[in-house]
Amino acid sequence: MRIPLAKPVFDEEMKSAAVEALQNEKFVMGESVFKFEEEFAQFCGVKHAVSTSSGTFALQLALQALGVNCKDKVVTTPFSFIATANSIYCAGSTPVFADVNPKNCNIDPQYAKQVLSNEVKALMPVHLYGYPADLDSIMDLAEDGKRVVVEDCCQAHGAKYGNRKVGSFGSVGCFSFYSAKNMTVGGDGGMAVTNNEEVANHIAKLRDCGRISHYEHDLIGVTARLNSVNAAIGRVQLRKLEDWNNKRRAAARLYNKLLSDLDEVELPPSETAELSPVYHLYAIKSKRRDTLKAYLEGKGIQCGIHYPIPIHLQPIYRQLYGYKEGDFPNSEGVSKKVLSLPMYPELEPSQIEQVSQGIHEFCSQTLT
DSSP states (O other): OOBOSOOOOOOHHHHHHHHHHHHHSOSBSOHHHHHHHHHHHHHHTOSEEEEESOHHHHHHHHHHHTTOOTTOEEEEOSSSOTHHHHHHHHTTOEEEEOOBOTTTOSBOHHHHHHTOOTTEEEEEOBOGGGOOOOHHHHHHHTTTTTSEEEEEOTTOTTOEETTEETTSSSSEEEEEOOTTSSSOOSSOOEEEEESOHHHHHHHHHHTBTTEEETTEESSOOOBOOOBHHHHHHHHHHHHHHHHHHHHHHHHHHHHHHHHTTOTTOBOOOOOOSSEEOOOSSEEEEOTTHHHHHHHHHHTTBOOBOSOSSOGGGSHHHHHHHOOOTTSSHHHHHHHTTEEEEOOOTTOOHHHHHHHHHHHHHHHHHHHO
16 A cells, blocks of 8 residues: 555664663563553553553453452443453453444443443443544443543544543553554563552553462452563653654644545544644545445555444353344444545644545546
8 A cells, every 4th residue: 555554663773672672671570561651651642651562451450450340230332353352251250331422433421321231330431533422421321430430542542622631530441552553562462551649550460460479369350461662662661652643643633634525425523722722633524435445445545443332242242132223323323334444643634635625526526
């Protein structure tokens, strides 16, 4: 593809940091891990951060540390990557879905309110595509501590809601550093952030086999530690993240300008005075999504679909809970329309113009 969908960065500074960590630190839980945690907590504006081997584990261990158990239910969105719901299931709880707002593809608090019950002990909003969910309304549903909120920020590193970064609102915020994210660690990795020291310590213990000393364990934990070399790469990427996010916002503004005249294409929500997205993905909507995708890719423009199958219609969730088509119409509707266009910090204005030209050509041909 002449214009790829994403373009992860690995430069000489990251290579040097990786080699330095490999040569001079413990491979697991070395100095870089703890420095990365401190720096990421500061970036998010919280007191504590605990690294994990994936964003999925960050979500799962956060729920467990908050006391959510097999008797409880967790409300989340059916329109996300499957790991969101999997983390709830693997924590021993039951995911309960609430449909999305089709404009921003995030969980709709009105639908979330309808599925609340005494069994619901947690809410897990997802800041999908890097666009913040309605955190004021979600926090209201928590009812002053009656329920906990775990933010799935796995696509939203650095996004702001008001004057605070996402991840700092709920009891815990969780991030992924998978290689396609706004920042990575050169492999899988995750982070849980919180202002609660007890919860942070609990997550740290759970990710390290539940140990209280080298050979003594008082919890059933897992092996979900972050490797030192990954943390070293993450530290370098974190220093570049704000600049990268600003470039993504600039790219989104240019897309918005060039595509705003097309009635056939619905653009993602723009940044506002209160909401500052980070455009992990720039996802338009089109009723002719599949044909448009094929047309653009025929011109060397890679596109993606995030996500073609809502979680509740995945085979395993149909099998486990009996979900069927029509259960969450908004999620099912957007899953048939969303199309992710190329988006990464080094995307050139001329490339965005080329993508726009291809979409305009497609729309004019289908209208004639």
